[in-house]
Ligand code: SAM
């Protein structure tokens with residue numbers, strides 16, 4: 123594959139499969155104010171010391187190089203990005219980097235209502251809020267103690283301050299919250315938001331525990347059929363991600379399906395990830411990582427690391443093989459999702 127170059131002659135982040143990378147997901151911390159069952163174990167989770175986090179200066183230095191190589195869109199994630207102190211300041215700094223056109227946030231929504239306005243002013247354009255149950259008792263069970271009313275307040279605040287689009291991330295799990303598919307579909311009818319159903323991924327889990335809870339997303343379409351609803355595919359793309367979107371008849375919003383296990387979308391992968399401790403991850407599922415910390419201050423060395431990460435990117439993540447107990451061609455990551463950022 124011939125290297126693609128920008129008008130100014132800079133080599134762009136195109137990998138050997140021809141995929142152009144213009145999107146960087148940045149995890150600001152592995153710490154979180156919740157403990158979601160699919161993301162972290164109940165006990166034994168070790169969080170990194172604050173001095174292991176990339177500083178704002180270091181994140182900015184990495185993003186400057188990424189922007190030079192064609193990255194245009196950023197998403198801040200975690201852990202919970204809003205537990206990182208002074209996140210509003212960081213957003214202002216990242217938004218001022220030439221080339222950066224869009225800054226998004228993925229959050230559990232617990233602290234979002236209070237910060238929504240400041241985040242919007244600082245330059246966040248869009249938010250994804252994670253919400254796997256609308257029922258307090260179950261929400262507290264999934265998140266190990268969260269208060270669903272805070273997330274719902276954040277949803278309202280996000281609409282009010284004008285984030286666009288506002289998306290909900292709903293991880294569906296077998297025998298856990300699949301009986302709420304109807305309620306989330308109803309939300310997509312009544313509100314101008316995008317409800318994204320996400321397949322539970324085998325990241326950082328013992329495979330057996332995961333397999334029992336994994337639910338393929340054709341269950342959402344089957345539910346629509348059972349309700350006599352015909353979802354129309356929506357041609358428009360609402361962001362940088364892999365979701366396929368549908369609209370129910372007369373709905374104000376849409377619903378999306380993100381099915382990395384039952385039907386991967388790696389052919390369109392456009393993203394790299396930066397962990398809070400400074401590792402570039404070419405693939406969500408694989409172990410390969412490239413530490414940027416020592417290269418910061420040396421632009422050429424940082425550029426080289428981006429291209430090394432790109433070279434290590436697999437054609438697809440092979441998560442489906444975990445379902446069938448098949449051998450993987452690469453080592454899967456040992457990180458939990460909270461240590462990657464989703
Ligand atoms: N704390 C923030 C939040 O929950 O939105 C951002 C980080 S969280 C790791 C990012 C996304 O990953 C969330 O939408 C969460 O639901 C999702 N996630 C975590 N573990 C997952 C898993 N095993 N499978 C699928 N999605 C997962």
Ligand code: SF4
Pocket residue numbers: 154155156157158161162200201202230252459460
């Ligand atoms: Fe925290 Fe997000 Fe993981 Fe839940 S999914 S434990 S909110 S990082």
